[in-house]
Amino acid sequence: xxxxxxxxxxxxxxxxxxxxxxxxxxxxxxxxxxxxxxxxxxxxxxxxxxxxxxxxxxxxxxxxxxxxxxxxxxxxxxxxxxxxxxxxxxxxxxxxxxxxxxxxxxxxxxxxxxxxxxxxxxxxxxxxxxxxxxxxxxxxxxxxxxxxxxxxxxxxxxxxxxxxxxxxxxxxxxxxxxxxxxxxxxxxxxxxxxxxxxxxxxxxxxxxxxxxxxxxxxxxxxxxxxxxxxxxxxxxxxxxxxxxxxxxxxxxxxxxxxxxxxxxxxxxxxxxxxxxxxxxxxxxxxxxxxxxxxxxxxxxxxxxxxxxxxxxxxxxxxxxxxxxxxxxxxxxxxxxxxxx
Numbered sequence: 001x002x003x004x005x006x007x008x009x010x011x012x013x014x015x016x017x018x019x020x021x022x023x024x025x026x027x028x029x030x031x032x033x034x035x036x037x038x039x040x041x042x043x044x045x046x047x048x049x050x051x052x053x054x055x056x057x058x059x060x061x062x063x064x065x066x067x068x069x070x071x072x073x074x075x076x077x078x079x080x081x082x083x084x085x086x087x088x089x090x091x092x093x094x095x096x097x098x099x100x101x102x103x104x105x106x107x108x109x110x111x112x113x114x115x116x117x118x119x120x121x122x123x124x125x126x127x128x129x130x131x132x133x134x135x136x137x138x139x140x141x142x143x144x145x146x147x148x149x150x151x152x153x154x155x156x157x158x159x160x161x162x163x164x165x166x167x168x169x170x171x172x173x174x175x176x177x178x179x180x181x182x183x184x185x186x187x188x189x190x191x192x193x194x195x196x197x198x199x200x201x202x203x204x205x206x207x208x209x210x211x212x213x214x215x216x217x218x219x220x221x222x223x224x225x226x227x228x229x230x231x232x233x234x235x236x237x238x239x240x241x242x243x244x245x246x247x248x249x250x251x252x253x254x255x256x257x258x259x260x261x262x263x264x265x266x267x268x269x270x271x272x273x274x275x276x277x278x279x280x281x282x283x284x285x286x287x288x289x290x291x292x293x294x295x296x297x298x299x300x301x302x303x304x305x306x307x308x309x310x311x312x313x314x315x316x317x318x319x320x321x322x323x324x325x326x327x328x329x330x331x332x333x334x335x336x337x338x339x340x
Contacts, residue, residue: 001305002185002192002223002226003192003194003223003226003227003246004033004172004192004193004194004195005031005033005194005196005198005219005220005223006034006035006061006064006172006193006196007008007031007035007195007200007216008034008035008036008037008061008194008195008196008197008215008322009022009023009034009035009036009049009197009201009217010036010037010040010049010063010197010198011198011201011202011256012118013037013039013065013117013118013119013196013251014037014039014065015037015038015039015040015041015046015234016040016201016248017040017041018321019036019040019041019049019276020048020049020052022201022212023049023052023056024122024155024215024223024244025212025213025216026188026212027053027056027057027058027197029213029217029220029291030220030281031058031216031220032057032058032059032317032329033058033059033061034053034058034059034060034061034159034191035060035061035062035063035086035088036050036061036062036063037062037063037064037065037119038051038063038064038075038079038281039065041146043078043081043082044129045080046062046078047081047082047083050082050083050084051061051316054085054317055264056193058081058088059085059086059274060064060084060085060137060145061076061084061085061087061195061322062078062079062082062087062088063088063089063131063145063174063195064076064079064087064088064089064090065085065089065117065119065152066090066092067114067117069092069095072090072092072095073090073092073095073096073099074094075090076090076095076096076099076100076195077099078193079100079105079165080099080100080103080105083112084105085105085106086106086107086108087100087105087106087108088108088109088145088172088174088195088225088320089108089109089110089119089145089168089174089198090109090110091109091110091113091114091328093109093135093141094287096109097138097140097141097307099103101140106142106143107140107141107142107145108141108142108143108170108172109135109145110143110145110146110147111128111131111139111145111146111163112128112131112132112142112147112151113127113131114147117281118150118175119147119149119150119175120150120151120152121146121147121148121150121152121153122146122151122152123152123153123245124153125153125155125158125159125162128146128151128153128159128162128163128231129162129163132144132146132163132167132171133165133166133167136167136170137271138170138238138297141169142165142170143167143169143170143171143172143173143192144163144169144170144171144172145174146159146160146163146171146172146191147161147174148163148171148173148174148175148186149173149176149177149182150175150176152275155165156185158188158190159186160173160185160186160191161189161190161312163189164189164190165190166239166330168318170193171191171192171195172191172192172193172194172195173189173191173195173251174194174195175195176199177194177196177199178193178199178204178205179205179206179207180222180268183219183223183226183277184221186313187226188276189193191320193295194198196219198246199215200212200215200216200219201215202216205218206217206218207219212313219338231339233255236254236255238264238286238326238328239286239309240265241254241285242264242266242286245264245266246266247266247268247324248266248267248268248269249266250265250322251263251264251265251266251329253266257330259333259334260330260331260332260333261327261329261330261333262329262330263324263328263330263331263333264328264329264330265323265325265326265327265329266315266319266324266325266326266327267288267290267319267325267327268324268325269318269319270317270318270319271316271317272316273293273314273315273316274311274314274315274316275311275312275314275315276309276311276312276331277311277312278311279311279331279332280308280309280310280331281308281309281310281311281329281331282306282308282309282329282330283301283306283307283317283327283328283329283333284305284306284309284310284327284328284329284330285301285302285304285305285306285325285326285327285328286303286328287303287323287326288303288319288320288324288325288326289301289303289319289320289321289325290317290318290319290320290322291303291317291318291319291320292309292315292316292317292318292326293312293315293316293317294313294314294315294316300320306328307321307333
């Protein structure tokens with residue numbers, strides 16, 4: 001699984017008043033991991049927000065910003081009542097685990113000492129790593145929420161690498177990630193995902209526009225590039241491809257789909273009888289007419305039609321017209337032609 005982008009409907013550690021509107025923008029762009037805080041909106045509105053996230057096919061996240069034991073327990077209970085998929089943040093694991101037990105909620109508490117509002121991560125790399133190890137050793141804890149860029153530690157990349165290397169469970173990076181460079185650092189550190197909220201909502205992420213759609217599109221593109229999910233393949237025009245060939249021509253490979261080759265060939269007159277020992281083959285006629293001879297029958301394949309020749313079946317393609325017949329072939333990359 002590639003690096004996960006979690007869009008937070010939050011600003012300054014609070015769910016924004018117009019979260020529902022922003023949610024629709026995110027869902028329309030294909031964002032599939034969306035979260036909010038446990039403060040900023042009444043719980044009934046948070047329930048509706050969570051339901052809309054799930055109805056849109058996304059995973060829902062709630063991040064706790066409570067600073068004392070009682071309010072963190074209240075937040076955990078709210079997560080259960082709202083019905084979120086993932087609970088992020090908080091530091092009181094012993095108090096939260098009994099609340100969410102049996103609910104199916106995946107739990108990613110903060111590592112290290114968290115103070116202030118907005119939250120700040122305190123402690124040395126060694127202390128934070130020790131905290132992460134201890135927390136992830138607990139049953140019911142699914143990973144870590146790390147406020148790396150809100151740490152007092154000067155070498156934030158080293159902090160992230162150290163925590164990711166020290167634990168066997170996923171680590172999400174939260175807070176102050178607002179550039180492609182920082183996302184790349186998060187990826188190279190070995191994190192499973194990261195959150196962005198305020199930066200996108202306020203138009204601070206380097207993008208072509210400051211509107212939310214432009215911001216999210218750019219973040220999605222940057223993450224896709226890091227995950228190697230961008231396609232280098234462009235469309236091809238069959239007429240132009242065939243115009244570059246001379247008749248007759250042996251099949252040339254123009255593309256691949258998994259272990260299948262997409263080939264073009266120009267047939268003129270009759271080919272030899274042959275069969276494939278293990279691979280099927282498809283003949284699609286782009287221009288012209290193709291007679292496919294079999295031992296028991298003959299079939300004429302017109303323009304826009306195709307025929308599949310199963311492996312082991314003897315066949316002989318014949319171009320019927322004086323002009324060459326342009327044929328698109330699809331077959332496995334490894335083939336075994338045999339003369340009949």
